[in-house]
Amino acid sequence: MALNQRVISFYNKRIWIIGASSGIGEACAQAFLSHGAKVALSARRIDKLKAIQDKWPTDQTLCLPANAQNNDELSTAYQSIKQTWGGIDLLLYVSGIYEPMRADNFDLAKATDIINTNIIGAMSACSITLPDFIQQQSGGIAIVSSVAGYSGLPQSLAYGPSKAAMINFCETLYYDLKPKNVAVYMINPGFVSTEATAKNDFEMPALITTEQAATEILDGIQAGEFDIHFPKRFSYFLKFLRLLPYPVYFFLIKKFIKI
Template sequence: MANTCSTIWLLGASSGIGAELAPGLLARCERLVISARRRERLEAVRDTLSERGGDVRVLPVDVVEADAVAAAAQDIAHQVGVPDLVIYNVGDYEPAGMDQLDPAVFERITRINYLGAVNCLAAVVPMMRASGGGRILINASLSGYAGLPHAAAYGPTKAALINLAESLHPELARAGIHLGVINHGFVRTRLTEKNEFTMPQLLEPATAAAAILEHLDDPGFEIRFPRRLALMLGLLRMLPYRLFFALTRRLV
């Protein structure tokens, strides 16, 4: 049986995996707070959940604004208490290789994917420590395992998220806060539609959400799927560079 939370805060809830996660999360908590930049999209998600009952609260926030994220976290704490579970599911993507080295694109993706997560952690960790604990999950990616062609802007931000979580995990665990990552493969969204290459083991958002929910209560650091792609990329990152680049050159 799934563990029941008082409050879950889902950032990046307006589409894709986030929108598909919302019903399953609502079934696990007394109230679900959903966030993204656009209120109208969040309200559409809330409307799809209305027939299920439960307390769903819409809280628009732009994660690149540290003050706005901090204010949103404080609003939740004051209104319903410190969240038991926070899921950072916000992300941006652009294909990038040697012909797409646009610093503005790299900066935008870094601010959303990585610094947005830092803003979230800075907002919720102190209140979780003060309340005695909690759980935080960061949606990273299997692409953070190794540098892959076409992912020069996106992959490094996901590698940074994994490293960030690894770095903070021991300290937060001592403070009673469980910090983990979700590393998944390719999921069919408006972002991956930009890819012009064949994406192996491409998942639908509902399938990805179901996999996350299936393992949401697992005590480990990482939720990863699909299994075969995770194994392949895990092995790839352990190869000597001579072999690593011999394989990745085939993807160019």
């Protein structure tokens, strides 16, 4: 059952993607643009953003470099969007840091960096855009979390908790924003072939491309889904596992995720 209103078309919708320079963010940008949306591109790597921008009509994109950990830079980017387009219809927060980490190589500095981007960055983007969404009584917020946030997984000592926090954040946002007609989309991908997952030294089950991930995200938003998770054969398996007693859970994780 759809928890948000269905989106008939992305044509001429104003979409701000934070984390648009590569991976899922870049694939989503290309997909939205192909549907006729206007896309504001934000990330740290301006050369990557301009490479995307150069493929599309000048009035269809905005290139707004910003570090997801810098609230001032995000605020400046958002003000530029408002000055040019008058506002946005959808915020898509994709920025994230993944660093394989286990107890024997726990690095607090790296963990802090992960938390600052994956949690504080998303909250910062929401704090900037929420007043306008609430005032206009429309629009939507989409946050890319991960199935790693469902429950504890090997090598996710900092990444997993950061994504668990975002799942909780999205659930709480939904309670507050549904009465105000603002949609919330909680996006939980499994393994997607990106620069980040290339760091993994194990076989990743149900690995998909960024283009496949973008298709799942756009289809989920259009269908009005709150819980957008994929690929289903893997994400449903992890959803099932978290319902089991811990002895069974740990046994199955060790058996099926060979790390």
